[in-house]
Amino acid sequence: MCQPKSRCFNYTAPLLDTLEKLKVRVTFFILGQTIAEYLDIEKKNKNYHYRANRRVLRRMIESGHDVGSHTFDHSILTSLTDQQILQQMDSTSDLFNEVANVRPAFMRAPEGYRHFNRTNRHRCLSLRVLRLLKDRGYTPVHWFINPEDWSHALNDPDHMVKYIQDELPKASRGKGEIILQHDTNERTALKDQVRIIKLIQKKGRKLVTMGVCLGQKPYKKNE
Numbered sequence: 210m211c212q213p214k215s216r217c218f219n220y221t222a223p224l225l226d227t228l229e230k231l232k233v234r235v236t237f238f239i240l241g242q243t244i245a246e247y248l249d250i251e252k253k254n255k256n257y258h259y260r261a262n263r264r265v266l267r268r269m270i271e272s273g274h275d276v277g278s279h280t281f282d283h284s285i286l287t288s289l290t291d292q293q294i295l296q297q298m299d300s301t302s303d304l305f306n307e308v309a310n311v312r313p314a315f316m317r318a319p320e321g322y323r324h325f326n327r328t329n330r331h332r333c334l335s336l337r338v339l340r341l342l343k344d345r346g347y348t349p350v351h352w353f354i355n356p357e358d359w360s361h362a363l364n365d366p367d368h369m370v371k372y373i374q375d376e377l378p379k380a381s382r383g384k385g386e387i388i389l390q391h392d393t394n395e396r397t398a399l400k401d402q403v404r405i406i407k408l409i410q411k412k413g414r415k416l417v418t419m420g421v422c423l424g425q426k427p428y429k430k431n432e
Contacts, residue, residue: 220398221265225272227402234273236419236427237392238317239266241281241301244308267309275418275427277315277350278302286318286338294341302345302429311428315419316347346429350419352389358397366396370404377412385422386414 221237228235244266269276280286281297289297302312318333334349342349356372373388390405392398409416420427 219393220395221392222268224392224398224402225265225268225274227399228274229272231403231406233406233416234275234418234421235416236275236277236315237269238277238279238315240279240283241297241304242283244301244304245281263308270309270311273418275315275420276305276309276311276313277317277419277427278305278313278347279317280319283319285320285333287332287335291337291341294338295345298342298345298347306431310431312431314346314348314425314427314429315350316342317350317352348423348425350387350423353386354388356388356390358394359391366400369397369401370408373405374408377409377414385417387419387422 266276278298278301281301284293284297286294286297298316306312318338320333339349354373354376356369356376358369369390377386388409390397406416418427419425
């Protein structure tokens with residue numbers, strides 16, 4: 210959902226307005242680092258930004274969207290030790306709990322499956338990582354359609370809409386497709402979203418959250 214540092218949540222609130230008007234529920238994946246930055250701001254007595262962004266996170270959940278973990282700081286999990294991987298996931302889960310009183314059950318690994326092969330040591334997941342995630346109760350999820358909006362939006366404003374239109378029929382697996390988008394991109398979040406949603410609906414698809422798509426609860430039992 211959000212990259213580190215300054216661009217976080219800039220376009221998320223208006224995107225939530227759009228989704229609410231269209232009665233669409235989606236899934237966001239957020240870095241723990243994002244939440245931690247807001248907590249640090251609060252400790253410095255600059256409470257406004259923390260409170261505003263805490264409301265955004267809570268609004269996502271209260272509006273019926275699913276929110277999952279994207280690790281703490283976007284590290285490639287296969288490059289970390291077991292202890293570092295667990296720290297990435299546990300610290301993010303603790304921050305979710307502190308801010309929104311939930312612990313995410315879904316996670317999306319940084320970099321995606323474009324690195325997932327037996328010969329590439331930088332693949333985003335491995336059997337070792339999957340075992341650790343399973344032990345912590347996570348369900349890893351991944352996109353089927355990646356228009357790479359973060360790299361094309363400025364050069365070709367129509368790229369994402371055209372890409373999704375072309376790829377949607379190819380990606381059909383009968384059980385649904387997952388489309389990756391970034392709300393750190395102004396065009397994605399504010400300009401193209403209505404076009405994309407209407408395009409998908411026109412093709413007879415229904416937009417749902419990850420929990421609905423997989424038939425699983427989006428949050429773990431908070432003990």
